[in-house]
Amino acid sequence: MGINLTYIPPIICGVSFVLTALFARKVPLASSLISVFTILCSFILFIFILTDFLSSDLNSIKFSIDWIVVSDMRITWGILLDSLSVTMLGLITLVALLVQIYSISYMKGDSRFGWYFSVHSLFAAAMITVVLVDNLILLYFAWELVGLGSYLLIGFWYEKRAASEAAKKAFITTRIGDVALLIGIILIFKSTGTFDISSIFHIARNGGISENILTISTFLIFLGAMGKSAQFPFHVWLPDAMEGPTPVSALIHAATMVAAGVYLVARMMPLFSLAPYVLDFVVFIGLFTFIFAGTMAIVMHDIKRVLAYSTISHLGLMMMSLGFMGVASAIFHLIVHGISKALLFLGAGSLMHEMDGETDIRKMGGLINKMPITAITFIIGSVSLAGIIPLSGFFSKDEILLTVFEKGGILILLPALAGAFLSSLYMFRLTFITFFGSLKNDNSKVGESPILMTLPLILLALLAIFMSILLLEISTFKGFIYFISGHKAHLNLLLIVFSSILSFVALILAWFIYIKDSKYLIDWYKSKMKWNYNLILNKYYIDELYQYIINQIIIRFAQFVALFDRLVVNDIGVDRSSLSIRFLGLRLKLIQTGKMHGYAISMLFGFLILILTWAIL
Amino acid sequence: MIDLIHIQILSAIMFCIGVYGVMTRRSAILILMCIELMLNAVNINFIGFAAFRDFSESQRIFGHVIVVFIITIAAVELALAIAIILRLYKNKSSVNIDEVDLMKW
Numbered sequence: 001m002g003i004n005l006t007y008i009p010p011i012i013c014g015v016s017f018v019l020t021a022l023f024a025r026k027v028p029l030a031s032s033l034i035s036v037f038t039i040l041c042s043f044i045l046f047i048f049i050l051t052d053f054l055s056s057d058l059n060s061i062k063f064s065i066d067w068i069v070v071s072d073m074r075i076t077w078g079i080l081l082d083s084l085s086v087t088m089l090g091l092i093t094l095v096a097l098l099v100q101i102y103s104i105s106y107m108k109g110d111s112r113f114g115w116y117f118s119v120h121s122l123f124a125a126a127m128i129t130v131v132l133v134d135n136l137i138l139l140y141f142a143w144e145l146v147g148l149g150s151y152l153l154i155g156f157w158y159e160k161r162a163a164s165e166a167a168k169k170a171f172i173t174t175r176i177g178d179v180a181l182l183i184g185i186i187l188i189f190k191s192t193g194t195f196d197i198s199s200i201f202h203i204a205r206n207g208g209i210s211e212n213i214l215t216i217s218t219f220l221i222f223l224g225a226m227g228k229s230a231q232f233p234f235h236v237w238l239p240d241a242m243e244g245p246t247p248v249s250a251l252i253h254a255a256t257m258v259a260a261g262v263y264l265v266a267r268m269m270p271l272f273s274l275a276p277y278v279l280d281f282v283v284f285i286g287l288f289t290f291i292f293a294g295t296m297a298i299v300m301h302d303i304k305r306v307l308a309y310s311t312i313s314h315l316g317l318m319m320m321s322l323g324f325m326g327v328a329s330a331i332f333h334l335i336v337h338g339i340s341k342a343l344l345f346l347g348a349g350s351l352m353h354e355m356d357g358e359t360d361i362r363k364m365g366g367l368i369n370k371m372p373i374t375a376i377t378f379i380i381g382s383v384s385l386a387g388i389i390p391l392s393g394f395f396s397k398d399e400i401l402l403t404v405f406e407k408g409g410i411l412i413l414l415p416a417l418a419g420a421f422l423s424s425l426y427m428f429r430l431t432f433i434t435f436f437g438s439l440k441n442d443n444s445k446v447g448e449s450p451i452l453m454t455l456p457l458i459l460l461a462l463l464a465i466f467m468s469i470l471l472l473e474i475s476t477f478k479g480f481i482y483f484i485s486g487h488k489a490h491l492n493l494l495l496i497v498f499s500s501i502l503s504f505v506a507l508i509l510a511w512f513i514y515i516k517d518s519k520y521l522i523d524w525y526k527s528k529m530k531w532n533y534n535l536i537l538n539k540y541y542i543d544e545l546y547q548y549i550i551n552q553i554i555i556r557f558a559q560f561v562a563l564f565d566r567l568v569v570n571d572i573g574v575d576r577s578s579l580s581i582r583f584l585g586l587r588l589k590l591i592q593t594g595k596m597h598g599y600a601i602s603m604l605f606g607f608l609i610l611i612l613t614w615a616i617l
Numbered sequence: 618m619i620d621l622i623h624i625q626i627l628s629a630i631m632f633c634i635g636v637y638g639v640m641t642r643r644s645a646i647l648i649l650m651c652i653e654l655m656l657n658a659v660n661i662n663f664i665g666f667a668a669f670r671d672f673s674e675s676q677r678i679f680g681h682v683i684v685v686f687i688i689t690i691a692a693v694e695l696a697l698a699i700a701i702i703l704r705l706y707k708n709k710s711s712v713n714i715d716e717v718d719l720m721k722w
Contacts, residue, residue, distance in 0.1 A: 594721030
């Protein structure tokens, strides 16, 4: 029953968007309930789909209806249901459901309460469509809609200048990648004549796409994924996107939209696997982003920005795994990270909710006694992401490290381990500074958040602890890695021991620095390595560099184009030609004398000239 | 013996008289008459060709038919033109077309 209803979730979410957008102003609470209800229905449908899918031997299922048919080209509304899309569907509907429930309480009293929920519905519809569609053109449409949803939600408080600037920045930065993605899709279409994903794979495997085209188009598709997943040159938008409401950051900028890039690469993996140079590039970008964003997460003072850089860093880790064709481990880390990071963002939102929107961790501290549920769930989330052994984050990270070790060897593994060490360190730093230490005086009246906010936190924390059960074999289910890739998972004991030792070292280091308050290390770092500290604190001056490029090159060029437009196109092309016609008209109108004889004579002579030319020629 | 060439010369002379008249006369009535002259010169040309060339019967009838058409159209045109000239005379008390140059820039 479930599988035939796969097309329902995006449709009901879309309908919910239209309904709530129409009535949001009149009945904000009702529209929020509609939105939550539809996403709840989607989640229940997901459970039916999942049970059906598991009982049908994991065969991928495809059904589609024609939309546009032009001779050989056909564009369809179609659904491709395989283990990858089922997993993503589950992650999206679950996180969206919990975030929306949380938002009812978090956004209470906001002037655009109803509109917030209708954009959430739009985003959910688009995001579900991205993971379910069977052809690239529809995927691109949904991809753009996801970008729109992100834009609207980042700029939700558009009265704040920073928020509207951040929304613009996010939209334009991801846009650059999107254009590359579109070109890549068109290139593939040109050489295969179809948009259908599985047909493209079939053609590519039989050598229907030349190697150059394959390399270029997968590279362009990866650029699109880099834009959405905030990989290195495009990472600048994600930290700024934290200007949006915190639940939005939990949904879009931790669990779903930024995961779309990872999903896209995983989905197109059969194409990427035929383009080894692009895979090397994916590994390089992933590894670099993993470490690069990790260093920034260590020095930031804004709780949401720390989480944002951590997200970028972990997305880099997933990309690296994809670069080694470890789709299963990347997707497993994607869902574990999605759950844990959503938990952390919601926890941060809970803190901000009680502290009047304060995000600076230096003004927090000792909050564990004031907000026990938030604190404990937050600690679970960060311990999971830091990779301490029994939690699911450890296993997912370990799967990736194992893939890296097997495919890339020790030379890639060492920097990856360094990145993992960084990610443990900044997670513990964040937790220790926020929840331990001494309570600040301003925060003496802080209390626990309402039940609607703590309930999703508790659920997500339980998931963050027990997700690793998915890796085990339970009756017919042969473990998550088998579910995605068809291979059994295996473990490398040496790697497990080594990476857990590394995480514990990070824990102890963070303990000494931030709880025992041994200023020695920090002072040494800040004084001796001042240039380095400032470099990282200013985000490696990449924003400034981009601003410089925009000012010096793009705006100069735009000014030149504007000048050309004014002087050549407008003055000469338009004004001059119209003026010359006007002048000609002024002279020529004098011919029209109104004297009949003049007309008769000119008629006669005209006729004679016509006859003469005809006779001569 | 009268031949096609004589008819054509007659037609040409009549047409030239007509053109000359249109060019030189000032009175609207006279110009109209000259136009009629030109039309009839054409008619004579048609009749001449129909009578003196060795066309088949069905093609010969063609020339006659066109002449009848031209006569009809000339009559209609004349009626219209006379009406316009009458209105002109009522307004200006003159039919001298040099005085009528309202239709200029």
